[in-house]
Amino acid sequence: MKGLVLKSTGNNYKVKTDDGTLFDCHIKGKLRLNGIRSTNPIAVGDYVFFEPENESAGIITSIADRKNYIIRKASNLSKESQIIAANIDMAYIVVTIHSPQTLLQFVDRFLVTAEAYDIPCTVLINKYDLFQSPEDQAVIKEWQEIYILAGYEVLCISTKTGYNIDELQKRLVGKVSLLSGNSGVGKTSIIKAITNNNELKTSEISKSFHKGQHTTTFAEMYETPHGGNIIDTPGVKAFGLLNMESEEISQYFPEIFKYSSDCQYYNCTHSHEPKCNVIKAVEDGKIAVSRYKNYLAFMDDKNAKHREAQ
Numbered sequence: 510m511k512g513l514v515l516k517s518t519g520n521n522y523k524v525k526t527d528d529g530t531l532f533d534c535h536i537k538g539k540l541r542l543n544g545i546r547s548t549n550p551i552a553v554g555d556y557v558f559f560e561p562e563n564e565s566a567g568i569i570t571s572i573a574d575r576k577n578y579i580i581r582k583a584s585n586l587s588k589e590s591q592i593i594a595a596n597i598d599m600a601y602i603v604v605t606i607h608s609p610q611t612l613l614q615f616v617d618r619f620l621v622t623a624e625a626y627d628i629p630c631t632v633l634i635n636k637y638d639l640f641q642s643p644e645d646q647a648v649i650k651e652w653q654e655i656y657i658l659a660g661y662e663v664l665c666i667s668t669k670t671g672y673n674i675d676e677l678q679k680r681l682v683g684k685v686s687l688l689s690g691n692s693g694v695g696k697t698s699i700i701k702a703i704t705n706n707n708e709l710k711t712s713e714i715s716k717s718f719h720k721g722q723h724t725t726t727f728a729e730m731y732e733t734p735h736g737g738n739i740i741d742t743p744g745v746k747a748f749g750l751l752n753m754e755s756e757e758i759s760q761y762f763p764e765i766f767k768y769s770s771d772c773q774y775y776n777c778t779h780s781h782e783p784k785c786n787v788i789k790a791v792e793d794g795k796i797a798v799s800r801y802k803n804y805l806a807f808m809d810d811k812n813a814k815h816r817e818a819q
């Protein structure tokens with residue numbers, strides 16, 4: 510039998526067949542996967558083949574080919590990597606300017622990762638109801654400008670007031686969408702607002718640290734009312750950049766890549782070279798300074814790692 514993995518807890522997989530029957534599956538022995546070293550061989554969004562043991566349990570025998578997947582390394586240096594989800598059409602990076610504060614470097618690390626896997630991304634600014642002061646509005650405007658300039662859609666929403674939840678609903682139709690972001694930004698609350706599933710657990714961010722409490726512990730896929738699937742994931746602190754060469758990094762900043770074709774040197778790193786068209790675009794305001802700085806920071810990280818390895 511074939512089914513879709515809705516949830517994976519490491520040993521157990523909640524699998525749904527085409528007719529909607531749920532099976533509690535596990536893996537027997539070792540499942541070999543070509544070339545991926547990860548702590549979890551099967552992820553949410555995978556299609557698997559399994560042998561039923563009874564009407565509600567089964568043993569997974571193999572995984573269907575993946576259209577794509579997205580892997581997270583906990584840090585740049587960590588060897589362990591984890592498949593967050595497979596077969597994704599669209600990723601949403603959920604951010605908040607405070608309560609809790611999302612750092613743009615975190616956003617850019619996520620976007621670079623999604624670009625590396627060729628997964629389109631939208632930036633979702635949640636808790637819009639909290640950001641009405643002139644100071645907060647100025648930050649929202651700045652963030653919108655940064656990411657729109659880079660080619661991403663930016664959508665402000667609020668699960669509290671329902672602001673733009675209908676706009677988000679529209680984008681989810683017919684797709685498998687993934688929500689990612691720091692703990693406490695409201696990923697599960699968004700899924701609650703979209704699916705009207707009131708059993709989902711959310712919790713307030715801590716009063717003393719203004720950070721989320723890591724309420725969601727496993728990724729899980731839910732059906733959306735108008736035909737689509739949405740994946741909730743546990744909040745993450747950081748995204749390590751994947752094993753990419755420093756030259757690759759510029760490809761995953763779409764706007765940097767776009768301007769780089771007119772640099773004088775074919776191997777321009779866009780950091781110090783004369784007649785660098787990327788530096789010119791930054792000066793002309795066509796590439797956001799914060800994106801460019803993060804690009805340089807990621808390149809530095811990589812170079813430091815290379816030196817360490819030698």
Ligand SMILES: Nc1nc2c(ncn2[C@@H]2O[C@H](COP(=O)(O)OP(=O)(O)OP(=O)(O)O)[C@@H](O)[C@H]2O)c(=O)[nH]1
Nearest residue numbers: 636668693695696697698711712713723724725744
């Ligand atoms: N004011 C306001 N609060 C919100 C909004 N959306 C979510 N929250 C609150 O933010 C807190 C965290 O929400 P969760 O949905 O648990 O956050 P999460 O991203 O799933 O967190 P983890 O599961 O830990 O990764 C809860 O107290 C929510 O009620 C919003 O639009 N406005």
Ligand SMILES: [Mg+2]
Nearest residue numbers: 696697724725
């Ligand atoms: Mg959650």
Ligand SMILES: [Zn+2]
Nearest residue numbers: 772777779785
């Ligand atoms: Zn250049």
